[in-house]
Amino acid sequence: MEEMTAITEPEERSPREVWRDPRCLLAFGFGSGLSPAAPGTVGTLAAIPLYLVLEPLGVGAYLLIMALVFVIGISLCTHAAKVLGVHDHPAIVWDEFAGYLLTMTAAPAGWQWPLIGFVLFRFFDIVKPWPIGWVDRRVSGGFGIMIDDILAAVPAWFLLQGAARILG
Template identity: 45%
Template sequence: MLAHPAHFLSQGFGSGLSPVMPGTAGTLFAWLSFTVLSVRWPQLFTPVNWGIIIVVGYFLGVWACEITGKNLGIADHGSMVWDEIIAFWLVLLFITPAPFITQCWAFIAFRFFDMVKPPPIAYFDRKLKGGFGVMFDDIVAAFFALLIFALWRNW
């Protein structure tokens, strides 16, 4: 993880090295970091700044996941969780402020779409390769989690 800055980033600052369900560990890291940063420094971690962080983080993730995937010999290695982090930050950006239970449901919805990969997520997961592919399918999973919330809130 410390051999290259891309590994440190793509492996979620170490959260992706969890021996059990690294993607879930990365998503939990995303949730914790979003909450702590937003509460501790609300004047800095505003919705606009989170949007900028997510966009920049996405493109950094494409670069980092490309390098890490090549170095590990597996394009979408399980320890690479930056894609989950960026995607779940996106979910949290659109649903917060929200009660803890709502955030729990957002976590469950996002993990469902990320793990099960229903169409079209599975299509993008199969067809798009490299760092872009690693990052993009999780953004689509985030979109579907947000779509569920939009439908639920308007029901």
């Protein structure tokens, strides 16, 4: 009689077990995604210093870096999800980095704009109005992890740019 072996899903692993993996460390937003409370919000906060470093670049260079953040993010998020055995684990916050940085594209100078961008991006990332929520539920893999945050950044960017024009 032939022995049957069950096919099992990968066992879910704690992010703290794998944080020494450089790709996971990046996917976890340099550890910010390991926050026990609101890891997406903490991950977005951790993206602010990166934005401040990139802010002086011209729009062309900034957009090139954004494209790299997105493409690299697909690979990082795919890897971390496989290692953890969970699609879009809360510790994976590279997508928040990408979404926040996209929100801040061509933002005006001044201390208030990174904060306004933070609030706008978090609102759309948490609420996930259509089509963001629809895409979030239907697109999987690293691309799926990244794309809903990119989509959340679009209305956040429009509102940020509108506020900058109105408030000058």
